[in-house]
Amino acid sequence: MASASECEPKTPLVSAEDKEEAEKLKERANQLFKDQHYEEAVNVYSECINKDPNNAVYFANRSISYLRTECFGYALSDASSAIKCNKSYVKGYYRRAAAYMSLGKFKLALKDFEYVSKLLPNNDSAKSKYIECNKIVKQMDFARAIAGDKQKSIADTLNLDAMTIEDKYDGPVLENEKVTLEFIKDLMETYKNQKKLHRKYAYKILLDIKSYFETQPSLVHVTIPDKNKFTVCGDIHGQFYDLMNIFELNGLPSPTNPYLFNGDFVDRGSFSVECIFTLFSFKLLLPDHFFMSRGNHESSTMNQMYGFEGEVKAKYTEQMADLFTEVYNWLPLAHCLNSKVLVMHGGLFSEDNITLKDIAAIDRNKQPPAEGIMCELLWSDPQPENGRAPSKRGVGCQFGPDVTERFLKLNNLQYVIRSHEVKSKGYEVAHNGKCITVFSAPKYCDTMDNQGAFITMNGADMIPNFTSYDAVEHPDVRPMAYANALLRLMC
Structure with missing residues (x-):
């Protein structure tokens, strides 16, 4: 499987021919993803990126393919690369939030959800994801707080x-x-x-x-x-x-x-x-x-x-x-x-x-x-x-x-x-x-x-x-x- 790479802030201009070829590759990769051939999809999305390293969509798509194969670190890197390519690309933030959540980094995921909800103030889906992630963060903070007060384990309290x-x-x-x-x-x-x-x-x-x-x-x-x-x-x-x-x-x-x-x-x-x-x-x-x-x-x-x-x-x-x-x-x-x-x-x-x-x-x-x-x-x-x-x-x-x-x-x-x-x-x-x-x-x-x-x-x-x-x-x-x-x- 190809390894994740980041989108360089300054890249050479991409020819129209390469862009067209990258789009054809994307269609093939998308079908592989739909058919649940995730590792193959990663490899083809990598070909897309080689052809056009300025396209946030390719990084975001490879990110979710990595998520499906539990390569959370690579997924996180690709989502961040998508954001570097296009700072207003909402799906990049969603992918990065998913990677953070998979790694148990809920507060970092919450920051991405919060940013998306500000980008899309009238979007109910963005708002609901922010609210749900915020609940998780609060629940975990509460659990940690009460854990410090526990004198007995659950095993000791059972009758x-x-x-x-x-x-x-x-x-x-x-x-x-x-x-x-x-x-x-x-x-x-x-x-x-x-x-x-x-x-x-x-x-x-x-x-x-x-x-x-x-x-x-x-x-x-x-x-x-x-x-x-x-x-x-x-x-x-x-x-x-x-x-x-x-x-x-x-x-x-x-x-x-x-x-x-x-x-x-x-x-x-x-x-x-x-x-x-x-x-x-x-x-x-x-x-x-x-x-x-x-x-x-x-x-x-x-x-x-x-x-x-x-x-x-x-x-x-x-x-x-x-x-x-x-x-x-x-x-x-x-x-x-x-x-x-x-x-x-x-x-x-x-x-x-x-x-x-x-x-x-x-x-x-x-x-x-x-x-x-x-x-x-x-x-x-x-x-x-x-x-x-x-x-x-x-x-x-x-x-x-x-x-x-x-x-x-x-x-x-x-x-x-x-x-x-x-x-x-x-x-x-x-x-x-x-x-x-x-x-x-x-x-x-x-x-x-x-x-x-x-x-x-x-x-x-x-x-x-x-x-x-x-x-x-x-x-x-x-x-x-x-x-x-x-x-x-x-x-």
Whole structure:
């Protein structure tokens, strides 16, 4: 995919021939965008910009294509370039606001909305977007203010004994307040039939999983016996029915069929509640044979924007949404398999000399910071070129094969596995086989033409084997159904 470039304030005059050619390219790029081929659209919009770097429309169109591929940093750069080309081009401000919102920079987004509302004082759409963004900023300021006054966590204030199980409830039941395999099987069938787990059991699972994760280190070491199979899955993103397909293809988790799910369990897909309670239940049942890493979407800002918070509020309560945030803060950040393979959601670091001990020493009980090794574990991406570059997402960094090689040598590792990025076959092997991406949400958001995949290996040789699969049918509930309404309008 082409990288973002800025519109130079002083550019050579563009010939009529180049302008005409750029417009033809734009029509082709627009069709690619409509057909949801976003990466191809980016490349063709880049050709437009090469032909005519003075046209704000090309930058704005490439910006929204980058938004669809989650390259928020590039999207922000292109939106700013559109504004440099034409300071009165409203769509440039809208695109920049969307990029800021995607990065959780709501106050900067509000400034753009405010400017547009001044440019278009009689435009109801501009006014409503400003009002909605202002509400978000005020809500977040209020939440931060009251957070400083809280003496107890949500977990400490819950009284499960006061929650009654209604006679009409016919869903899964915890046995002696414990998760059993029978409970999980009943839970999955309940979810397949679009029914709910009772809130008392849901809260109980969250309290138990929080207590468990509090005892775990930031870096978990996993031993895989020589003859045992081990499975690593990438992003699930609320695609419950595809999660069920993984278990259909690869078997249910068990002591002889262990799994690691590598972050981004929720958001975007509209069955995130179903995914997370299934995964947490397996973790409680099989604490030594089922593992979960934190992803960048296990955070309050992402959950507020991309749907999980809204989904929990719709299916349960706001209080439960807050409890999920407390639980996510305790998720481990990485796993080391047989002291040979490091698995993290995002990637490697902006500095050399980071060791496994440094990862293990991270104080993770917090929201992901905007920089540092915790941030980079959750947000970074590989690049084909040697060296490092600013992140296309605007958070973390991009790292090349030389960076990967030095990290592996320093820590005596064979390769790394990460997730975080859509891949056409659900996986990608890069950096001379030393950096593997696995992504397990096929037909991502019902808009991408990708397969999902999972990796299996055995303890004897740790050689990765890949299984790709297509998406399965799901109920007619669109992705992002619970996402922030303003973000849906902007993207």
